[in-house]
Amino acid sequence: MEHEETTPSVAYELRRRILDFWWSAAGQEVTLRMRESTLSRGAIAAVDAAQSMLHVRQLETPIGTYPCATVRATDVLAVEFERPWLLECPLPPPPPPDSGGHTAWVRAAAAAVCPPAASEAPADEARSSAVAPAVACRLLACRGACHEQWDGRRRETHKYWKQRYHLFKSFDKGVLLDREGWFSVTPQAIARHIARRCQSDVIIDAFTGAGGNAIQFARTCSHVIAIDIDASRLRLARHNAAVYGVADRIEFIHGDFLALAPRLAADVVFLSPPWGGPDYASAPVFDLDTMMGGLDGAEILRASLRVAPNVGYFLPKNVDVGRVEELAAELCDGALELEECVGVNSQVKALMAYYGFTEDEEEW
Ligand SMILES: C[S@@+](CC[C@H](N)C(=O)[O-])C[C@H]1O[C@@H](n2cnc3c(N)ncnc32)[C@H](O)[C@@H]1O
Numbered sequence: 001m002e003h004e005e006t007t008p009s010v011a012y013e014l015r016r017r018i019l020d021f022w023w024s025a026a027g028q029e030v031t032l033r034m035r036e037s038t039l040s041r042g043a044i045a046a047v048d049a050a051q052s053m054l055h056v057r058q059l060e061t062p063i064g065t066y067p068c069a070t071v072r073a074t075d076v077l078a079v080e081f082e083r084p085w086l087l088e089c090p091l092p093p094p095p096p097p098d099s100g101g102h103t104a105w106v107r108a109a110a111a112a113v114c115p116p117a118a119s120e121a122p123a124d125e126a127r128s129s130a131v132a133p134a135v136a137c138r139l140l141a142c143r144g145a146c147h148e149q150w151d152g153r154r155r156e157t158h159k160y161w162k163q164r165y166h167l168f169k170s171f172d173k174g175v176l177l178d179r180e181g182w183f184s185v186t187p188q189a190i191a192r193h194i195a196r197r198c199q200s201d202v203i204i205d206a207f208t209g210a211g212g213n214a215i216q217f218a219r220t221c222s223h224v225i226a227i228d229i230d231a232s233r234l235r236l237a238r239h240n241a242a243v244y245g246v247a248d249r250i251e252f253i254h255g256d257f258l259a260l261a262p263r264l265a266a267d268v269v270f271l272s273p274p275w276g277g278p279d280y281a282s283a284p285v286f287d288l289d290t291m292m293g294g295l296d297g298a299e300i301l302r303a304s305l306r307v308a309p310n311v312g313y314f315l316p317k318n319v320d321v322g323r324v325e326e327l328a329a330e331l332c333d334g335a336l337e338l339e340e341c342v343g344v345n346s347q348v349k350a351l352m353a354y355y356g357f358t359e360d361e362e363e364w
Pocket residue numbers: 184185186187206207208209210211212213214227228229230233255256257258272273274275
């Protein structure tokens with residue numbers, strides 16, 4: 001075969017393909033054939049940019065199982081994937097022909113695949129910046145979020161792991177969750193329904209979490225502003241939005257919604273604040289004012305109705321409905337619609353309270 005010189009554009013293409021491959025491979029279950037003739041099973045978490053180290057979750061080795069392990073690539077003879085999967089990754093544009101050769105390109109690519117800093121900028125900066133490009137290479141995005149990611153197969157979250165395709169239909173394409181994300185993400189079918197109901201121009205997802213709702217809003221609303229107080233969870237949301245191909249339609253803002261609210265305006269605000277952990281369900285009645293994970297649930301609603309005329313509030317199924325109605329009477333002339341959100345096994349999972357939302361009511 002004739003020797004071909006590795007031009008910057010060929011190097012670009014090769015690097016693009018390998019990043020694409022590892023981005024897509026993350027989360028896949030694999031068997032590693034090791035040099036010492038042993039087999040180890042686990043799930044790929046990430047690979048360093050030089051591909052010298054594999055980070056593997058739940059690595060089962062002959063001497064035990066490691067929840068998170070780093071394996072030297074030189075110790076691995078082969079990586080066998082347990083099932084085929086689709087390669088899906090938005091890609092950075094090729095470098096211009098006169099970009100100064102390989103080194104310049106590598107830098108450009110690194111800049112392109114790193115999660116943009118806008119997510120952690122103060123609200124004003126984030127709003128004025130360009131919307132984050134739809135380039136979030138999982139391989140490198142993993143670096144920032146690695147310690148927060150949670151393997152859903154662990155005992156604590158195994159119940160949710162079994163429902164992973166209800167939570168995210170495209171789970172296998174590389175969705176990442178942290179521990180709280182496993183407990184709190186809105187299942188995709190419910191999020192999809194809420195998104196249809198909240199269809200509007202500008203929507204604010206005030207408590208974005210790992211992105212279950214924001215991703216669906218990106219399909220029904222022209223512009224989504226996704227806020228979360230936890231920067232690492234917001235990175236997971238951005239990553240998951242990229243998995244669903246909608247990251248470029250969402251503006252991610254790191255901050256406290258209540259602090260940001262006076263500077264925001266939208267058509268709809270969606271509220272899905274923390275319910276204080278999985279124990280919320282054991283209370284006979286959920287008190288909206290005091291049990292919202294340390295926040296005042298009524299104050300959140302008041303602040304939201306100053307931002308938008310319509311507020312969707314995702315509430316626990318055992319919420320005090322009398323109080324929900326009382327707030328509607330106090331804050332929006334009683335304009336309230338309640339809806340049960342039904343999850344797997346036809347069980348009621350939550351209650352949606354739509355405050356305002358008067359115009360298109362008959363459509364629903
Ligand atoms: C129940 S989770 C949201 C789940 C989300 N709807 C989903 O489907 O992935 C609540 C989120 O609210 C965030 N949060 C808590 N207090 C906040 C605040 N004051 N401002 C913004 N986000 C906050 C938490 O970090 C958490 O990610």
